[in-house]
Amino acid sequence: MTPFKLTDELLAEIELLIESGKDSDLKSFMQDLHYADIAEIANDLSEESATYLIKLLDSDKTSDVLIELDDDIRESILNNLSSKEIAEELEELDTDDAADIVGELPQEIVEEVISEIEDREHARDIVDLLRYDEDSAGGLMAKELVKVNENWNVLTCVKEMRAQAENVTRVHSIYVVDDDDKLKGRLSLKDLLTTSTKSPIKDIYIPKVDRVNVNEEPEEVAKIMSKYDLEAIPVVDEIGRLVGRITIDDIVDVIKEEAEKDYQLAAGISQDVEADDSIWDLTRARLPWLFLGLLGGIGAAAIMGGFEEMISKHAIIFFFTPLIAAMAGNVGVQSSAIIVQGLANDDLKGSISNRLIKEMLLAALNGLILGLVLLVFTWFWQGNFPAALAISISLVVVIIVAGIIGTFIPLFLDKRGIDPAIATGPFITTSNDIFGILIYFWIAKVILGI
Amino acid sequence: MTPFKLTDELLAEIELLIESGKDSDLKSFMQDLHYADIAEIANDLSEESATYLIKLLDSDKTSDVLIELDDDIRESILNNLSSKEIAEELEELDTDDAADIVGELPQEIVEEVISEIEDREHARDIVDLLRYDEDSAGGLMAKELVKVNENWNVLTCVKEMRAQAENVTRVHSIYVVDDDDKLKGRLSLKDLLTTSTKSPIKDIYIPKVDRVNVNEEPEEVAKIMSKYDLEAIPVVDEIGRLVGRITIDDIVDVIKEEAEKDYQLAAGISQDVEADDSIWDLTRARLPWLFLGLLGGIGAAAIMGGFEEMISKHAIIFFFTPLIAAMAGNVGVQSSAIIVQGLANDDLKGSISNRLIKEMLLAALNGLILGLVLLVFTWFWQGNFPAALAISISLVVVIIVAGIIGTFIPLFLDKRGIDPAIATGPFITTSNDIFGILIYFWIAKVILGI
Numbered sequence: 001m002t003p004f005k006l007t008d009e010l011l012a013e014i015e016l017l018i019e020s021g022k023d024s025d026l027k028s029f030m031q032d033l034h035y036a037d038i039a040e041i042a043n044d045l046s047e048e049s050a051t052y053l054i055k056l057l058d059s060d061k062t063s064d065v066l067i068e069l070d071d072d073i074r075e076s077i078l079n080n081l082s083s084k085e086i087a088e089e090l091e092e093l094d095t096d097d098a099a100d101i102v103g104e105l106p107q108e109i110v111e112e113v114i115s116e117i118e119d120r121e122h123a124r125d126i127v128d129l130l131r132y133d134e135d136s137a138g139g140l141m142a143k144e145l146v147k148v149n150e151n152w153n154v155l156t157c158v159k160e161m162r163a164q165a166e167n168v169t170r171v172h173s174i175y176v177v178d179d180d181d182k183l184k185g186r187l188s189l190k191d192l193l194t195t196s197t198k199s200p201i202k203d204i205y206i207p208k209v210d211r212v213n214v215n216e217e218p219e220e221v222a223k224i225m226s227k228y229d230l231e232a233i234p235v236v237d238e239i240g241r242l243v244g245r246i247t248i249d250d251i252v253d254v255i256k257e258e259a260e261k262d263y264q265l266a267a268g269i270s271q272d273v274e275a276d277d278s279i280w281d282l283t284r285a286r287l288p289w290l291f292l293g294l295l296g297g298i299g300a301a302a303i304m305g306g307f308e309e310m311i312s313k314h315a316i317i318f319f320f321t322p323l324i325a326a327m328a329g330n331v332g333v334q335s336s337a338i339i340v341q342g343l344a345n346d347d348l349k350g351s352i353s354n355r356l357i358k359e360m361l362l363a364a365l366n367g368l369i370l371g372l373v374l375l376v377f378t379w380f381w382q383g384n385f386p387a388a389l390a391i392s393i394s395l396v397v398v399i400i401v402a403g404i405i406g407t408f409i410p411l412f413l414d415k416r417g418i419d420p421a422i423a424t425g426p427f428i429t430t431s432n433d434i435f436g437i438l439i440y441f442w443i444a445k446v447i448l449g450i
Numbered sequence: 451m452t453p454f455k456l457t458d459e460l461l462a463e464i465e466l467l468i469e470s471g472k473d474s475d476l477k478s479f480m481q482d483l484h485y486a487d488i489a490e491i492a493n494d495l496s497e498e499s500a501t502y503l504i505k506l507l508d509s510d511k512t513s514d515v516l517i518e519l520d521d522d523i524r525e526s527i528l529n530n531l532s533s534k535e536i537a538e539e540l541e542e543l544d545t546d547d548a549a550d551i552v553g554e555l556p557q558e559i560v561e562e563v564i565s566e567i568e569d570r571e572h573a574r575d576i577v578d579l580l581r582y583d584e585d586s587a588g589g590l591m592a593k594e595l596v597k598v599n600e601n602w603n604v605l606t607c608v609k610e611m612r613a614q615a616e617n618v619t620r621v622h623s624i625y626v627v628d629d630d631d632k633l634k635g636r637l638s639l640k641d642l643l644t645t646s647t648k649s650p651i652k653d654i655y656i657p658k659v660d661r662v663n664v665n666e667e668p669e670e671v672a673k674i675m676s677k678y679d680l681e682a683i684p685v686v687d688e689i690g691r692l693v694g695r696i697t698i699d700d701i702v703d704v705i706k707e708e709a710e711k712d713y714q715l716a717a718g719i720s721q722d723v724e725a726d727d728s729i730w731d732l733t734r735a736r737l738p739w740l741f742l743g744l745l746g747g748i749g750a751a752a753i754m755g756g757f758e759e760m761i762s763k764h765a766i767i768f769f770f771t772p773l774i775a776a777m778a779g780n781v782g783v784q785s786s787a788i789i790v791q792g793l794a795n796d797d798l799k800g801s802i803s804n805r806l807i808k809e810m811l812l813a814a815l816n817g818l819i820l821g822l823v824l825l826v827f828t829w830f831w832q833g834n835f836p837a838a839l840a841i842s843i844s845l846v847v848v849i850i851v852a853g854i855i856g857t858f859i860p861l862f863l864d865k866r867g868i869d870p871a872i873a874t875g876p877f878i879t880t881s882n883d884i885f886g887i888l889i890y891f892w893i894a895k896v897i898l899g900i
Contacts, residue, residue: 003660034678036677036678036679210453224453226702226703226706227486228486229486229699231681231699248699249676249681251702252675252676252698252701252702253676255702255705255706255709256705259705259710259712259713260709262713263713263716264791266713266716266717267716267783267786267787267788268780268783268784269784269787269788273788274788274791274792274795275788275791275792275797275798275805276792276797276798279808279812279815282812283812283816286781286784286812286816287816287819287820289780289784290780290781290784290816290820290849291823294773294777294820294823294824296773297770297772297773297774297776297777298773298824298827300769300772300773300776301766301769301770301773302769304768304769304772305766305769308765311761311768312762315758315761316751316755318761318768319750319751319754320747321768321772322747322750322751322772322775322883323743323746323747323750324747325775325776326746326747326779326879326883327740327743327744327747329776329779329879330739330740330879331740333717333875334717334719334739334740336717337713337714337716337717338717338719338723338724338725338732341714341724341725342724342725342726345724347724347725347726348726351458355725358729362732362733362736365729365733366733366737366740369737370737370741370744373741374744374748377748425783426780429776429779429780430776433772433776437772
């Protein structure tokens, strides 16, 4: 098995096959491909070509491919399917994936689609899952799990498990519940492989089992699962009843999405966009932050205009404004990024004031080194010591202030329950630009005595 | 089970118990804690306190805690253990974790520690793993896996498996090999639960199995495992022999570290640091990028100095320099972030020139909207139409150029085999500042006729 690699040539070849309607060639080509690879191909085709391609697949492969498709392609394909056909695909899927698809269907056909699902328990499970917030443990979990009653013995248990395992793609743990369906503990598959079949479940289950509440946030579930190296975690409702389980593959997606979102926010991109999205989507994601930058720039211009009398004697002060602004922005982004990451990893211990003092010391150290370099350089270059001194002292002060703002804002946002990630990027850069320039001209005015 | 939460109060309490030497209280407190929680506590204590705490633990818990500790705390604890004691801890660990610890030991004691390991096969496996590059699939894999020979029948297989499973914490798949140890396929545990025990392995194994080469990069392994939703992947050597397996929990760490590294690079932080690292470590991670910003600022000052004659008649042009520089930086960071993410996800299809044309259109659209706003505003504010026009036209041009640079640089770095993530952040901001200001003054000079 060599890994699949989608090249531009392969894509062109597939498009040609679709255009010329060579269905049997397409079918035999896709026969050997993993569904994730087929989805990757479909995502790069036009909606019509993708729909054409997917329609050629067997139903059991179609359902897996559907889950991996981009939203717009999936929507177009679902529009081309009857309610009965959609129900057939849902039948093949795990409940969590099926519920995600149902959640995307137009409201008016949901009832019809659900009623067409033949396996009524599957249908009930999907409907159960629909009521959970997408952004919660309940929205991530699947109903497929293997559970046994604490009052059974191992023999009954193994029989029941065999039956249940038929519906579960991956068996991680066997959960043990009491008569009220409350989660009591777990049995490991390994225990089952290595234990005699006679003992009652009550005596052999492990009572310690990590669990999450249905209302828990996905990021919190991700933290717990990655901290404790779990591959699946049971989900319980408000009174401790086992209602589902979350597997690590869904959590990997949560971790990746979270990281991408933070990265984009830090870069001043406010929607979830990809390089291949439309120019309009990309503009909507980028323009608001640029507009913020524009306002900041106008503010900076207004500040500089206020110090216009300085220009005739000390034009050099104006030449160094971009340097001051850039350094204020860079330091602010550095400090805030460290704090945002610390908050995301629950790594930050100690009080806010301790943290601000540390950042102040750090910024002062960086500032002094850079200020000294700048002082010597500017002095020799321009021969104007007072101006060089004013610029360098300002640099030190601005770096310290920028560091404090960069540390304080994400901590403040976090305390207020706002995602601190928005603080890193244009928001910090812009406010630090303005503060930096204001401090700079004020210090220059004092030192140069104008 | 309520989830464990490390508060400042709890930490203070533990420190008090350590100071007053209340060993039995500490022991009974830690008895019920997960090893990851104990490690979290130890990581926040001083080295001495952490060492004291860990020494109180039973040996089997110590080994698990060791793996989760920060490097400096672990080093200090290992320094306090004899070679025999270290060997005992290694005995308890999976081979991948054991090899990681051996890799950190001072060279002069490695041989002695290895020779003290009683389980010689375990020792051999650890030594085998030591020869792989840390930054490869070989460096991530563990030797613990369950494998069966294709020539066995299910009965032999189950017996062998029971024996092997004793040493494997998590059984994901049963790998099938031939007499030369070459990977042929896999059996799923589920198949084993639901299949009769009489058939020969040759007839029932699944010949399609994803695999990676020992030399594959960790990021590539992460991509494959998350794309195909795998929880474990077998690792083969150059001639296809099964040499180990990688589990998803290690890949979760790879994904998180990769995301953190990209985020820090985008923020201008070049080493892997945390908020709680020393001021010296943080300075070393941040200062180089700030120095780059300083050079950029000096360059900008030099450019502005070259247009000094403009200052008497059109000081306003100088007031808007921070705006132009900030917008150039913001647009550059936005464009490069999208490209860096697209490259990381293998999402970018099509040629470089198509991508540059798209970015140009996008930047032109954003630029025109922002330029128009700025034109109207500046014109009304200052009443100087030619200057307002010069500033606004420059803004449009600068945004387009910044977008092109932000798109081109990461693509160029990637083609050269350099991590494109370094392009987002101070590097792009600084170069765009300089280009932006140069373009700005040049356009202003042409329009204002100076």
